Amino acid sequence: MHDIKSIRDNPEAFDAALKRRGLAAMSSSLLAIDEARRTAILASEQAQARRNAASKEIGEAKKTKDEARANALMAEVAELKTTMPEMEAAVKAAEDQLRTELAGIPNLPLDDVPEGTDEHGNVERHHFGAKRNYAFTTKPHYEIGEAMGFMDFEAAAKLSGARFVVLKKGLARLERAIGQFMLDLHTNEHGYTEVNPPLLVRDDAMFGTAQLPKFRDDQFAAGALGNEGQGYWLIPTAEVPLTNLVRESILDEKELPLRFTALTPCFRAEAGAAGRDTRGMIRQHQFTKVELVSVTTPEESRNEHERMLSCAEEVLKKLGLHYRVMTLCTGDMGFAAQKTYDIEVWMPGQGEGGAYREISSCSVCGDFQARRMDARSRGPDGKPRFVHTLNGSGTAVGRALIAVIENYQQEDGSIAVPDVLQPYMGGLKVIQAN
Structure with missing residues (x-):
């Protein structure tokens, strides 16, 4: 606002x-x-x-x-x-x-955001690692998962329709392991406070983080509960409940920054994504994500943005995945963002020669969301002022699962388990069909 x-x-x-x-x-x-x-x-x-x-x-x-x-x-x-x-x-x-x-007006870009009309105007900031070389023809994740019998889109369609998946056995456990690994990393090493938030939120919370009213069609409405007069929504990301933890409050700036993380299911209608990524798990109505949210002062928000990016990057570094960081241009940024970094992980099964796919977006929003939430802080002078908020994926668990499946695929159709995930898999080193 x-x-x-x-x-x-x-x-x-x-x-x-x-x-x-x-x-x-x-x-x-x-x-x-x-x-x-x-x-x-x-x-x-x-x-x-x-x-x-x-x-x-x-x-x-x-x-x-x-x-x-x-x-x-x-x-x-x-x-x-x-x-x-x-x-x-x-x-x-x-x-x-x-x-x-x-x-209905989006946030204003910071001066150092590159100008452009769409994703073609994004600028690579840096990259980590290199594309893997394979002695065999790589396959997309859905072919690998379906061949194992551990990834079932047909069963999901019978239950819920398109853009859902049922994971079983080793892949269900691998997805859980990835999420737990990310939470442990962000809480133990990066200083985030773990939160288990509600998955249903009210209109005011969705307005506060700017999902409403402009992006109403992208959300899943859950109807009304009781006679409170407000609608309820399934969260599209844990950014919504985590950021709204400070709504309608005046914080002591000595408490800042506040850093929250949560591992939750997320729900998106994907109303604007018809015909895109219809195969596999890239674009689902329901997916799991580890979210990072920071609340800080105007003076520190730019530094906090860089810190958040490095926290999200560390996930992929420990997983041994090649990625690049893109600074989004003015025409490709999200509605509430002043500046956004996208982390794009390389997936060898995405078309001939592989492709980079977004796995995390880290955005600084300035006081844009704080004004909508009436979230303020009081500094040494005693005067209240709006806080600055930031959010990022740390990272999308479903897409991290895809990246691990495709990057660690073996010629015999099995999947090697990255070293850092093996403790979460009971020491299992390879996932293979039983």
Whole structure:
């Protein structure tokens, strides 16, 4: 959410940043709504002040037995009582309109974000390792898993439809092992606090992290629970409950940064992904992910972004997977992000010669989400200010599973277990069909 005062103070800078996002100028229309809102507020405040003053004057007129003046003032107060609700309604309508307009505008990119219109404008920041060489023709993960009998898309389709999978035996255990390994790494070595959050959240929480209202069609609605008047949603990522842990609060800046992690199922409707990645586990309606969330001060958010990236990278380094880090361009960033790093892992089974596929996105959001959540901190000067929030995948467990299957596939159809995962697999070194 944007600060209308900041737009009012520097509309040219706001429009210039929107242009980098590929959007038309909006400051003039926003400021027109804001002016109408401020005019309505002033009129309402003046009416309230006049009503209070007139009420006092009535008493004075009655003391002096000036009945004519008292009657005139009472008539004026009565008229104000009639018109003031209309003025208050006008204020609310203007405020709601401004809030709705602001809620639909994406975050503004930082100055060092490369410009571009789509993924082709992304810039490689660095890479780790190198592509593996195989003495045999590599296969995609779904062929390997189905041949083992441990990856069943047909059974999942009978249960739930397309974009679901049933994992069995060694692959079910391998996915669990990957998630547990990531949690242990982030909590024991990276200082994140493990959280087990609700998987159902309310409208306000989804609005706070900017899934609503713009991306409503990408979410799974769960209907209403009880008579609370709000809808419930299956979380698309643990970013939603983890970030909202600080909503409607004022933190002591001595407590910052707060770093949270969670291993949860995630649910996405993938409404905009028709026809994409229809084979295999790349793009599922339900998947597992380890999420990283940080809450920090404006001064430290850029450093925290680099730190979060390194934490996510460490997962892939320990798994021995080749990857590259891309700085996303202005046209490819997410709605709430100021700057995003994508980690793309190399998967040898993704087409001829393999392909890089996103396995983590680490984003700094500035105070964009904090304004929507009303999450603030109080510094040494005692004045509250909005915190900065960050989120990243640390990493997507399902895609890490795919990367391990494809990178560690053996010519006989088995899968070697990476050294770091073997303790989580009871010492098992190779997964093979029974």
